[in-house]
Amino acid sequence: MLNSIRLVRWERLIPFQQSYTSVAQVAYVLDALANLQGSTYGQHVRERLTQLTGLQNILLTPSATHALELAFWQLSPEDEVILPAYNFPSAPCAVLRGGGKVVLCDIDSATQNIDPVDCERRITANTKAICLTHYAGVSCDMDAFLALTQRYHLYLVEDAAHGIGAFFRDRPLGTLGDFGCLSFHVTKNISCGEGGAYLQSTDPDSFGKMVMRCDHGTDRNRFMTGQVDYYAWQTQGTRMALSELSAALLLAQLEELETITARRKTLCGQYDFHLTPLFKAGLLYPMTVPEYAGSNGHIYYVRCVSKAQREWLQGGLAAQGILAQTHFVPLHLGSMGRTLGYRRGAFPHSERTGDTLLRMPLFVGLSNDSIEVVCKAVKDILL
Numbered sequence: 001m002l003n004s005i006r007l008v009r010w011e012r013l014i015p016f017q018q019s020y021t022s023v024a025q026v027a028y029v030l031d032a033l034a035n036l037q038g039s040t041y042g043q044h045v046r047e048r049l050t051q052l053t054g055l056q057n058i059l060l061t062p063s064a065t066h067a068l069e070l071a072f073w074q075l076s077p078e079d080e081v082i083l084p085a086y087n088f089p090s091a092p093c094a095v096l097r098g099g100g101k102v103v104l105c106d107i108d109s110a111t112q113n114i115d116p117v118d119c120e121r122r123i124t125a126n127t128k129a130i131c132l133t134h135y136a137g138v139s140c141d142m143d144a145f146l147a148l149t150q151r152y153h154l155y156l157v158e159d160a161a162h163g164i165g166a167f168f169r170d171r172p173l174g175t176l177g178d179f180g181c182l183s184f185h186v187t188k189n190i191s192c193g194e195g196g197a198y199l200q201s202t203d204p205d206s207f208g209k210m211v212m213r214c215d216h217g218t219d220r221n222r223f224m225t226g227q228v229d230y231y232a233w234q235t236q237g238t239r240m241a242l243s244e245l246s247a248a249l250l251l252a253q254l255e256e257l258e259t260i261t262a263r264r265k266t267l268c269g270q271y272d273f274h275l276t277p278l279f280k281a282g283l284l285y286p287m288t289v290p291e292y293a294g295s296n297g298h299i300y301y302v303r304c305v306s307k308a309q310r311e312w313l314q315g316g317l318a319a320q321g322i323l324a325q326t327h328f329v330p331l332h333l334g335s336m337g338r339t340l341g342y343r344r345g346a347f348p349h350s351e352r353t354g355d356t357l358l359r360m361p362l363f364v365g366l367s368n369d370s371i372e373v374v375c376k377a378v379k380d381i382l383l
């Protein structure tokens with residue numbers, strides 16, 4: 001998904017990302033190691049996520065992609081799921097794996113989030129669900145999507161892989177739809193290397209079935225909680241879990257969620273402050289964070305006026321040791337998109353964002369001085 005960049009020369013290197021080391025992580029991992037069979041870090045993480053989201057129905061998964069596979073576990077061949085073309089392949093992969101059809105739509109060019117108007121146009125009698133992505137931890141227009149899913153009786157799935165600690169008004173992302181996922185991949189705000197969570201807001205009955213699916217299709221969970229004397233094969237399933245070692249790492253990071261989020265938001269504010277003259281001069285377009293979105297500072301990006309300007313800017317920064325990165329290649333432009341029948345030109349806003357968006361270095365350990373260095377370099381290159 002990333003283009004290659006050539007480092008020419010640098011006095012100092014400003015990396016794009018650095019994973020965060022939380023204070024308690026080594027102690028927690030050693031503790032889990034000392035008693036792997038009796039370890040309860042996964043349970044603590046779930047409790048913490050329940051506090052954070054207000055949801056009881058949470059499963060830890062090896063990745064956000066696995067959580068999406070649970071949400072789309074069983075679709076009929078005619079079932080259609082609408083999702084944005086400017087997106088990561090996890091959700092469409094999960095839809096195909098569940099046996100359904102992928103229907104792409106365009107994004108809103110201000111937020112890079114799925115456009116409710118274009119989405120509505122693509123609803124048919126076979127549409128089963130809308131799966132939206134909260135890009136950069138900036139909420140989609142949930143009033144619009146909750147209205148759409150109600151009017152057309154559709155499921156709403158939230159890919160909140162970027163969204164831990166972010167809100168739509170006062171509601172945490174991933175909790176507004178029927179199903180949601182979080183990612184704890186090493187590139188995300190809170191991470192344990194690889195990991196995810198499945199969130200279910202509705203239908204507690206079907207959640208019991210989800211638990212069995214993740215437990216090799218058995219009612220082992222009922223056995224473990226003393227509700228039955230033995231457990232047996234009950235349904236079609238698999239094994240999806242987060243190891244206790246990963247959960248120990250994750251708990252340590254989750255305990256610092258507020259500090260991590262606050263620092264990232266501060267850094268985004270500083271980028272905004274220093275780059276405002278370029279936005280005013282029309283040399284770059286800023287991020288738009290709508291009033292309803294409480295962002296978590298997951299990504300700071302700018303949009304260039306053209307693809308050529310982005311290459312010039314990214315290359316110029318790399319020459320000074322500053323690693324800025326592009327992001328998604330729209331889904332329809334990879335060979336899988338072509339296999340599904342889509343062609344270039346189908347989703348102009350997604351294509352334009354794919355061509356012009358550039359993410360700036362952003363991680364908790366990034367210093368204020370480094371932000372100034374980056375912004376000065378951007379100005380020197382563009383002005």
Ligand SMILES: *Cc1c(COP(=O)(O)O)cnc(C)c1O
Binds near residue numbers: 064066087161162184
């Ligand atoms: C990172 C990411 C995923 C995948 O997360 P995993 O935990 O690696 O499966 C899915 N969707 C989006 C939007 C992402 O950025």
